[in-house]
Structure formats: C-alpha cells, structure tokens
Amino acid sequence: MTDFVFVHGGCHGGLGFADMERRLAVAGHTAWRPMLTGLGERAHLAVAPVNLDTHVEDIVQVLRYEDLHDVVLCGHSYGGMVVAGVADRCAERLKALVFLDAYVPKHGDSCWSLAGDFYRQMFIDEMGADGRSTGPPAFMKARDLRFAAQPLASLTQALNQRNGGVEAVGRRGMAWASRHEHSPFAKTTSACARIRTGKRRQWTAAPI
DSSP states (O other): OOEEEEEOOTTOOGGGGHHHHHHHHHTTOEEEOOOOTTSGGGGGGTTSOOOHHHHHHHHHHHHHHTTOOSEEEEEEETHHHHHHHHHHHHGGGEEEEEEEEEOOOOTTOOHHHHHHHHHHHHHHHTBOTTSSEEOOOHHHHHHOTTOOOEEHHHHHSOOOOSSOGGGGSSOEEEEEOTTOTTOTTHHHHHHHHHHHHSSSOOEEEEEO
C-alpha cells in the first residue's frame, strides 16, 4: 500500500483528483488531495498574503501531521512549483516525485518566470480588482464553476531551495500533455527527456 499526495494546479483544488482517489483506493492505496490555502473550500482564507511559501507549508504540514512516509508526491501544473518546494523540505518522507503536465522549477524560478508570454498575459488580463489575485479565464470556468482566483503572490514569488530541491528525491517522473497548446512545460519536458536517455537516467518521462 502506497500513500499518494496530489497537489492541484492554479485556480483549482484537490477535487480534480477525486476520481483518481477512488481508483487508487480500489487498488489498495491511499490518496490525499489537500486544498491549497485560498483555493477550493479554502478560498475564504485568501484574505491574508498567500504566496508560494504558504502553499509549500500546506503540504509539508499534511505530511507531518498525517505522519506520512514513502509518499509518492504528485503535482499538476502550478502544483509542480509546490512539489519542488516540499521536496526541498521533506525529501526523507518521499518515495518519488511525479510532475503531471507541471513546472519543474529550480532555485530562483517562479511560476511567472516560467509561464511564458501567453500565460503571463492571461494572468494580467484576469487580475482581480483587489490587486492580489488573478481569476480563472472563461474557458476554465466553463469546465468547472468551482475554479477560483489564484493568489497573485503564489505566482510571482521565487522558489527558495536550500537542500537540493527536486534532485533531493531519487525517483522522479513526468507526464505531459502532448497537445497542450502554448505549453509552458515544453522546455522542461525536453530537458528531462535528454536526462532520461543519458547515462544518469534520473527521470521517467512519457506523453499523455
């Protein structure tokens, strides 16, 4: 039996992994799908400054208070930023990292710096009147009305790593959407594929 922890993407919530939780349970595994502060049922907590550090701390506390070890930690999209921060803090609790069409950042990267021009413009276009958040675009709301505004500081704060970050975890995997137009993950995917075919073989990578 393995514990899987899923970290959702921007403007969404752990609800997106409900079906995966059920499927893993049938196979005898346990899935955790916590909501990040300011999103999902925790949207009301976006009243204070919420940044990337806040979201990393959200997941670190889940691992600690649920006393989870040998975890497969999975991040989707923006969730890759969070997963990388958690790996830097709690590598000893992790069996593997999985990036699901997600950012794989290094020290000093931010979601803003990695997103590319298309998504940066989208963040600007959807910026809320409060100046602290950027809302989901219409095409996301059309899919699910539960999408909510993303705290802006979580997108602009640079990742601060002291203990090796992603590389502190030996087993790493990536799955990417091959038809993702304007994908900000293409550069990372290409880099991981090169490592996979080289001598070190640190990554397992596959399109979906």
